[in-house]
Amino acid sequence: MNADLNELMAALPHDTAEPLAEFSREQLERIFADLARRPVPTASLHRLWTLGELSVQVALASVALWIRRGFASAETHQRQTLETNLRLGLKIFHRLAYLRGALMKLGQTAGSFPQLIPAQIADTLDRLHFEAPPMHYSLIREVLAGELGADPDDVFQTFEHQAFAAASIGQVHRATLKSGQPVAVKIQYPGIARTIDADFRNLSALLQPLRLGKDWESLQSQFEEIRRMLQQEVDYEREIDSLRRARAVFQGEEGIVVPEVHAAFSTRRVLTMDYIPGLHLPEFLATRPPQELRNRFGAKLLFVWYRMHAARMNYADPQSGNYRFMDDGRLGLIDFGCVQYFTDEEFELLRLAYRSGEGDPAVVRELLRRGCGATDRDLSNEDYMGLIGESIRWMAEPVRHVGPFDYGDEQYLKRGVEWFARLVAKRYVRSHPMFMYFHRSAFGVKALLYRLGAQVDIRDVPVEPWWTSGGSQPS
C-alpha cells in the first residue's frame, strides 16, 4: 500500500491526554467547518474514490494503534484505544456526512449496533442523524420555491433558516403554517435522488468478484432489495403514503404518535408534517430517566414493532433518530422513509419466522426451505442447523423468558452479534430478500432497547398473537 506519510501521522493517536469530550467537540467543529466548504459529490467516480480513501485511513489508524501497543504502558493503553476509536469514528462521520447519499445509510445502520463497533464510533455515527451540516438557506429557499412554487417566507408563517436535523438525503427545518400549526419540513438535497443509481452501479462493480460464489444469486437479490428500498426512501410521496397508513394503524393508541402530513406543502422532494416535540434517545438518556420510564418506552418500542408487522408493514430503519421520547411519556415515530411492505408470500414467511421461535423443528425446516432456499443436504448439515437453531433461540429468548426480560444485558446483544458474525463468516446468509430488512430492524430494535436499558415482559405488550395458528388474520 502506497500510504501517504502525512495520512499515517494524522491517523496516529495523540500523545497528550486530552479530556475526551473536549477532544470530540474540537474535532467536530473542525469537521463541520471543513464540511461547510465541501460540495456534495455527485460524480460516481468521486464517491468511489472517497470511499476507498476512507478504508485506507481506517486501516492505517488501526495499524498505527497496533504498532504503538508494543510500546505503550498498560495505563495509556486504554486511553489510546479510546482516542483511536474516536478518531476513526470522526473520520467515518466526516466521510459519510460528505457523501450524504446511499452510503450514509451504512453508517446509520452501524450506529445501531454498538457491539459490532467500538462505543465511541457508534456514538459518533449516531450524530449523523442530527448533526450533519445543513445546506445553506439560500439553497433551501430555491429548492422550496421550485417544489412549492413560492418562497418559504410566503408559504409558511415562520421558517427557521437553520436545519434542526439532518437526514441522509435531506435536512429538516422547523416551521409554522399560516394556521399556526408547528411543522417539520423535510427537504431533499437537489439531484441527490438520482445519484443513488450511480452509487449502486459502483457497489455492483465492487461486488463482481463474488459473482462465481454459490451465494451470488441470493446476494444479487438482496442487493436489489436494498436498491429498491433506497429508491423508495428518496420518494417522499411514498413516505407520505406510509405515514398515512401508519397513522391509521396507531389510531386510538394513546401512547404512540405518528405525525400528520400536510399534503398541500409536500411533494416528492419536500415533506411537511406535524412537528413532534420530544427528545432523541441520547438526549433522553442524558436526563438519567428512572428504570420504570425506560421500561415503559421499551414496551412501546416493542409494541410498534409487533403492531406494524401485524399490519404487514415493517419500520425497517429503527435507528434512534427516527424516534422521539416525548415529555408526556408518548413515543413519537417521525421517519417513514424506510418502510417494508410484506406481500402475501412474505407475510407467510414472517408468520413462519415468528412461529419458529416456538421450538417446533418442522416449522423451522419449513422456514429454512421456503425462506432460505435450504436443500435436504443443508437440513442434514449439523453445523448449519446448529447455528440456525442458535439464531432462532436468540431471537425468541425475550419471548420465552418468564417475567421482564433485561434488554440492557450486554451479553445478550453480544451473543446475537456473534451468531450473526458466524453466519456471515460461514456464508450461511442465503435467504429471501425480505429477511435482510427484517433482520436489520430486528437488530436495530434490540440495539435501541439495549441502549435504553429496558426491562420488558413481552406478555405486557398488548399485541394480538396473529402469527399463531389460532391467531386472527391481521389487517
Added chain:
Amino acid sequence: MRITAEAKIANRQRILSVAAHLFQEQGWDSATTRDIATAASIANGTLFNYFPSKESIAAALIEDAVACSWEDFSRRRTGRESLAEDLFSYVWSGFKGLRQYRKFLAPAVEAIFSPLAQPSRAEAGASIRIRHLETVERILLDHGISRPLPAFVLQLYWTLHLGVLAYWAADESPHQEDTLALLDRSLNLFAGTFANDNIGVTHHERRSE
C-alpha cells in the same frame, strides 16, 4: 428628421422585444438582424444605430434581465450568510432574471462570452462581465477579502459562472435541481480558495468587528 429621446427608448425596447421573440421562436442561429429589423418595422441600417450586432442585442437583453439581481440579492440578504451562500444567492438571482431567455441562452452566451469569440462580439458582453465581477469583488470585500486578488482568481470565478450558466440553460432536471447542486458545488470550490483566511467569517461577523 430628429427623433425624441422617448422615441429612441421606445425603438430600442421594440427591437429588444422583437429580437427576444425571434431568438426563442426561430433559434439563435436562424434569427438574423435583417429579420429583427423587419419584424420591428425599421430599416436595417436604423437597427445598427442602436445595436452594432446580433450579439450586442443579446447582451443588452441579458444586461437588462440581470439588472435587478443586485437589488434582489440585497433584499434577501441578512448579513449572516457565508461567502459561498452570498455568491450563490447573487448568481441565482441573475439566473432567475434570465429564465425567460433560457431557450436561446446557451448559443448566445457562447457567442458573446467564449474566450475564442471575435473581439467585436466579446465587446458586447464586456460590460456584463465587468459589472458582475465588480459585484463579486464587493461581496468578497464584505467577507473581509480586501487584498488585491490575483487575476486568475476572478478568471476562475468567471469560468465557473459561465459553465454553470451554460449548464443551467440546457438543464432539463425538475426545477433545474441539477444546476442548483452544480452551482452550490462550484461556489463552494471557489470559496474554498479563501479557506485559510476569511471563509468562515460571515458578513455579519465582519461588520460587527
